[in-house]
């Protein structure tokens with residue numbers, strides 16, 4: 001098979017820049033690469049692997065001859081260009097939520113459900129960031145002990161809401177410390193020195209869309225029964241990068257913290273830091289800029305019969321978006337699926 005021609009759509013955004021870095025880190029073997037954005041950033045220069053590229057405005061013709069598109073340019077952009085990419089024989093690996101729950105679109109975490117990639121019809125979806133980090137933790141535990149019930153509470157960094165949100169945390173914090181007024185735009189409430197119990201819009205059942213993404217995407221990726229009870233509360237916290245999650249899991253089979261620790265220590269993509277008496281547990285600062293999903297505070301859950309509680313932290317821009325996108329790209333190339 002020939003090496004693929006690759007396009008990065010949304011290359012100037014927070015996730016797109018990270019994707020670009022990781023394409024290099026994972027040594028993706030391509031024939032050609034191009035970088036696409038909206039008209040706003042078109043013409044900007046970008047250096048990749050020592051070579052200068054000009055960012056181009058994405059148009060349908062931009063995808064002529066392109067085999068794989070790594071997209072992080074928002075749902076409406078993906079919806080607009082998906083038919084153009086597929087029509088031209090390309091494979092879209094999409095970071096937006098536009099196609100995630102479409103039954104013809106595999107929703108994939110690399111090394112968790114790679115086999116689902118074989119079912120793609122031109123579009124592959126990358127899960128939501130808060131779901132993504134959880135899957136590498138839950139998959140081996142489900143295989144060993146079978147999940148019966150799941151409760152997740154997320155503490156999500158502002159980078160998950162893009163560049164404007166990162167700037168708003170910085171500017172609001174500075175204004176607050178100087179005693180100046182600040183008009184928040186990226187968030188509905190001030191984000192500095194605050195915790196906001198809303199990410200995305202509310203749905204009819206009182207949960208937010210973000211919370212329902214965790215519920216629905218988890219079931220799709222792990223092939224869990226639709227009736228399996230999952231509940232999520234998602235909050236935005238004034239942290240620049242890396243999401244944290246408190247996870248309570250009830251299992252069908254008997255389980256102990258020691259057994260769980262052993263399984264997780266031997267699973268792909270995870271790093272267990274769990275020595276609370278020495279203040280050793282993962283924090284957002286440990287996980288920013290690196291690949292593993294960190295797990296700690298593994299303990300017996302006091303509310304469930306066969307229950308475990310744990311704390312899980314990961315770089316939302318990497319495993320929650322860019323790293324998984326590029327890992328999927330690597331799998332697609334290795335499996336000859338383009």
Ligand SMILES: NC(=O)c1ccc[n+]([C@@H]2O[C@H](COP(=O)([O-])OP(=O)(O)OC[C@H]3O[C@@H](n4cnc5c(N)ncnc54)[C@H](OP(=O)(O)O)[C@@H]3O)[C@@H](O)[C@H]2O)c1
Pocket residue numbers: 009010011012013014015016036037038039040041042058071072073074075077095096097127128129159160161162163164316317320321
């Ligand atoms: N941040 C995360 O943790 C995260 C995690 C998972 C998924 N995602 C998803 O990834 C996507 C991008 O997120 P982000 O945080 O990187 O946002 P961002 O920093 O705002 O970047 C958006 C990118 O999309 C481009 N773009 C916007 N409209 C476009 C259009 N009409 N045509 C072509 N390109 C267009 C922008 O180009 P310009 O520079 O020209 O504006 C920019 O490159 C979103 O769908 C988001 O939901 C983000």
